[in-house]
Amino acid sequence: MSDHGTIADLAARIRTRETTAVAALEACLDSIDRHDGAIASFQCTSADVARARAEAIDRRIDSGEDVGPLAGVPIAIKDNIVTRGEPTTCGSRILEHFQSPYDATVIQRLNDAGAVPFGKTRCDEFAMGSGTEYCAFGPVHNPWDTSRVPGGSSGGSAAAVAAGFCPAALGSDTGGSIRQPASLCGVVGIKPTYGRVSRYGLVSFGPSLDQIGPFARTVEDATLVLQAIAGEDVHDSTTIDTPAEDYLKDLHVPIEGLRIGLPREYIDTGNDDAVNDMVNAAVETYRGLGAEIVDVQLPLTDVGIATYYVIGPAEASSNLARFDGIRYGRRVPPGPGEELFDLYAKSRGEGFGPEVRRRIMLGTYVLSAGYYDAYYKRALQVRRLIRQEFENVFQQCDVLLGPTTPAPAFPIGSISDPLTMYLCDRYTVNANIAGICGISLPAGFADANGCTLPLGLQLQAPALGEGTLLRAARMFEAATNHHARTPELDPAATGS
Ligand code: GLN
Numbered sequence: 001m002s003d004h005g006t007i008a009d010l011a012a013r014i015r016t017r018e019t020t021a022v023a024a025l026e027a028c029l030d031s032i033d034r035h036d037g038a039i040a041s042f043q044c045t046s047a048d049v050a051r052a053r054a055e056a057i058d059r060r061i062d063s064g065e066d067v068g069p070l071a072g073v074p075i076a077i078k079d080n081i082v083t084r085g086e087p088t089t090c091g092s093r094i095l096e097h098f099q100s101p102y103d104a105t106v107i108q109r110l111n112d113a114g115a116v117p118f119g120k121t122r123c124d125e126f127a128m129g130s131g132t133e134y135c136a137f138g139p140v141h142n143p144w145d146t147s148r149v150p151g152g153s154s155g156g157s158a159a160a161v162a163a164g165f166c167p168a169a170l171g172s173d174t175g176g177s178i179r180q181p182a183s184l185c186g187v188v189g190i191k192p193t194y195g196r197v198s199r200y201g202l203v204s205f206g207p208s209l210d211q212i213g214p215f216a217r218t219v220e221d222a223t224l225v226l227q228a229i230a231g232e233d234v235h236d237s238t239t240i241d242t243p244a245e246d247y248l249k250d251l252h253v254p255i256e257g258l259r260i261g262l263p264r265e266y267i268d269t270g271n272d273d274a275v276n277d278m279v280n281a282a283v284e285t286y287r288g289l290g291a292e293i294v295d296v297q298l299p300l301t302d303v304g305i306a307t308y309y310v311i312g313p314a315e316a317s318s319n320l321a322r323f324d325g326i327r328y329g330r331r332v333p334p335g336p337g338e339e340l341f342d343l344y345a346k347s348r349g350e351g352f353g354p355e356v357r358r359r360i361m362l363g364t365y366v367l368s369a370g371y372y373d374a375y376y377k378r379a380l381q382v383r384r385l386i387r388q389e390f391e392n393v394f395q396q397c398d399v400l401l402g403p404t405t406p407a408p409a410f411p412i413g414s415i416s417d418p419l420t421m422y423l424c425d426r427y428t429v430n431a432n433i434a435g436i437c438g439i440s441l442p443a444g445f446a447d448a449n450g451c452t453l454p455l456g457l458q459l460q461a462p463a464l465g466e467g468t469l470l471r472a473a474r475m476f477e478a479a480t481n482h483h484a485r486t487p488e489l490d491p492a493a494t495g496s
Helices: 007-015 021-039 047-062 105-112 155-162 179-185 219-229 273-288 299-322 340-351 354-367 372-396 418-425 429-434 466-480
Strands: 042-045 074-078 116-121 168-173 188-191 211-216 259-263 292-296 399-403 437-448 451-461
Touching (some): 007 021, 007 047, 021 042, 042 155, 105 116, 105 219, 155 168, 155 179, 155 211, 168 188, 179 437, 179 451, 188 466, 211 219, 219 437, 219 466, 273 292, 273 399, 273 437, 273 466, 292 372, 299 354, 299 418, 399 466, 451 466
Parallel strands (some): 259 292
Antiparallel strands (some): 042 116, 188 211
């Protein structure tokens, strides 16, 4: 793997011309060439466009211009965020040949900060899944053990950062799709407060739940990327109009006296022992840092999955109606004697994979007359209760601590039952339901059949509590150093 150093270092070296944006990009492309055959984290790279962008940055630096805090830093983009001039497939056959005519706001902001977005990472189809096994173009493999999943749905982004292909990547999180793969791949992943980052150009899954956020190797690196993309956007009316605070300013301020809530529901008998041990060790680390550990209760943790799997599919079923074979993507023309309806049915039937079809059916069902009140309306009522429960708990503590996932990465193909897959997100969905922010960071390892697999610690903070959240994460990282361990890529198993 290539060692880019931290983002701040890399950008500083590019700015002072110790190295160049072009060299940083070539190092990424080269390591992808050598090692991504075994991992399959990228759907495509746009080498030519990215080279031109990197050259332009180098020229601007040569002429004395300040190109921004992410000067020349190559960043990978989840394939459900639109980028002009290259495909955006959402991991779906229905969008296999789709190219967006515009860049998402986050892409523009990365460009404005001097970064070099350079390729699209694989994800579960329309971001629905927890293992990146539901990508229509093939699964992504976990760099720690290529027989296992990287988590999902942003598995390609998490795996790419874990494998050292690039210093950072963007993902999207509707119910855990940044935090869960970050946890399973041993990297940092941030789900910002709902509305903190523009969703303009993110292909919608559940628009009341979706947020874009960064993956990186360290908290500071992820923070630098978040800082670049956060803020109000005229193209997304759900963005928050207060400017993003300076997250870096207090990142290194000690957390003595910070109240860290430990919900008793998060240390569960259903968790792997290694996961519970990791949480207990994290509690001790925080005690050592002078934090106050507060016992709290979040009984609605248990109803999160049921609530999420009504609201998410309801929103998805209505959003995905636009993929009709006429306006976007794949079209299967009607046969002789067939009509327009057949075109819709065939295009959608062939274009969408089984999990997406399942969500569309679930969502259509819970929104249909007769079931709307019993399911959708009820789920919205529970959503309000979950929000309220977090608000109450954040009176007692500043940050919540727990596992990101109940278990480390599972073998590819080992979960065939959808409900078991849904339960991977037990600890992550409620943050989306409530709109609060969360982070997963490397916090230990489990041994599974002779393999070392990373475990992630999840911290959550109230809406717009990113400053405190990131500081608490950064202090843990400084005290433990789990992030410094990286997977060894097997040279024998590489693609070239
Ligand atoms: N795994 C969850 C799902 O399948 C979450 C996905 C996400 O956050 N995009 O819906």
